[in-house]
Amino acid sequence: MNSEKGTETQAVALIKEKADRFRANVSSVMVGKERTIDLIFITLLCEGHVLIEDVPGVGKTLLAKATARSLDCRFKRIQCTPDLLPSDVVGVQFFNQKNSEFEFRPGPILANIVLVDEINRAMPRTQSCLLESMQEQQVTVDLKTVPLPRPFMLMATQNPIELEGTFPLPEAQLDRFLLKAKIGYPSPEEEAAVLSRFQLSNPLDRLQSIMGTEELLELQAICRRIFIEDSVRDYIVAINSHTRNHRDIKLGTSTRCALALQSASQAMAGIQGRSYVLPDDVKALAPPVLSHRLIMKTEARLRGRTEEEAIEEILATVPVPAE
Numbered sequence: 001m002n003s004e005k006g007t008e009t010q011a012v013a014l015i016k017e018k019a020d021r022f023r024a025n026v027s028s029v030m031v032g033k034e035r036t037i038d039l040i041f042i043t044l045l046c047e048g049h050v051l052i053e054d055v056p057g058v059g060k061t062l063l064a065k066a067t068a069r070s071l072d073c074r075f076k077r078i079q080c081t082p083d084l085l086p087s088d089v090v091g092v093q094f095f096n097q098k099n100s101e102f103e104f105r106p107g108p109i110l111a112n113i114v115l116v117d118e119i120n121r122a123m124p125r126t127q128s129c130l131l132e133s134m135q136e137q138q139v140t141v142d143l144k145t146v147p148l149p150r151p152f153m154l155m156a157t158q159n160p161i162e163l164e165g166t167f168p169l170p171e172a173q174l175d176r177f178l179l180k181a182k183i184g185y186p187s188p189e190e191e192a193a194v195l196s197r198f199q200l201s202n203p204l205d206r207l208q209s210i211m212g213t214e215e216l217l218e219l220q221a222i223c224r225r226i227f228i229e230d231s232v233r234d235y236i237v238a239i240n241s242h243t244r245n246h247r248d249i250k251l252g253t254s255t256r257c258a259l260a261l262q263s264a265s266q267a268m269a270g271i272q273g274r275s276y277v278l279p280d281d282v283k284a285l286a287p288p289v290l291s292h293r294l295i296m297k298t299e300a301r302l303r304g305r306t307e308e309e310a311i312e313e314i315l316a317t318v319p320v321p322a323e
Contacts, residue, residue: 048178
């Protein structure tokens with residue numbers, strides 16, 4: 001029994017070691033964004049997908065590229081425009097006249113890390129073609145099902161202030177993002193450090209990978225084994241249930257959200273070197289996991305209420321499990 005516990009402790013220590021190296025690696029490009037970098041690594045550990053929403057020019061695309069460079073895996077980028085077609089994303093079947101057979105030409109979605117830049121500029125038809133890949137890790141082209149490589153993570157970016165020429169993401173697609181991350185403006189000191197760091201060259205060009213795909217798959221398996229006590233699991237369920245009864249929320253979160261919060265909390269414990277989940281892990285991850293899944297009532301929005309404020313109220317209301 002003690003040997004098994006010791007083995008799990010060593011395995012979790014490996015997660016923390018890789019998380020520290022990933023944070024340091026990406027921080028050599030992104031200045032002062034450790035919290036956001038940790039959220040990206042948590043998404044990787046959960047084999048989920050992340051929506052990065054922020055104003056232009058704060059480093060959304062740079063963060064995605066730095067993440068891909070830190071992993072020895074295939075990276076593809078999809079630049080969303082209104083004329084982007086589903087076949088441009090998933091690929092096409094074409095007739096090869098040399099051998100008189102149909103062949104599949106894969107699209108950029110068949111990679112390990114896929115950056116979907118400005119996802120809300122794509123037409124709803126193109127946005128919907130991503131649903132199958134995000135949930136089932138496969139694509140269907142002309143009745144042929146093609147599995148996606150593992151690990152697979154989709155990183156989507158969007159600008160919240162642009163309205164013209166954009167198409168809001170449907171609720172079904174938002175629900176498939178594990179969490180929503182924001183970068184935010186840097187402080188004056190951080191901005192000065194960015195100017196200095198990028199003066200002579202782009203530090204992204206010097207970034208080295210810290211692990212391969214097999215190592216990441218191993219970390220994902222370890223993360224799923226991190227212990228979560230029944231009372232903490234009930235705490236997650238209670239938070240999820242309160243979103244469906246809150247006075248300012250029109251549509252609460254789904255069971256998929258509870259699963260996402262559980263797996264993300266396990267990953268949070270892992271990057272801190274713990275083999276068990278604390279209620280504090282759940283509280284820290286509730287805003288990025290829940291906020292993009294909520295739909296506020298119109299009258300609440302007119303009063304200036306936000307999803308984050310509603311989540312904070314719920315966290316203050318739901319009793320925290322005692323030790």
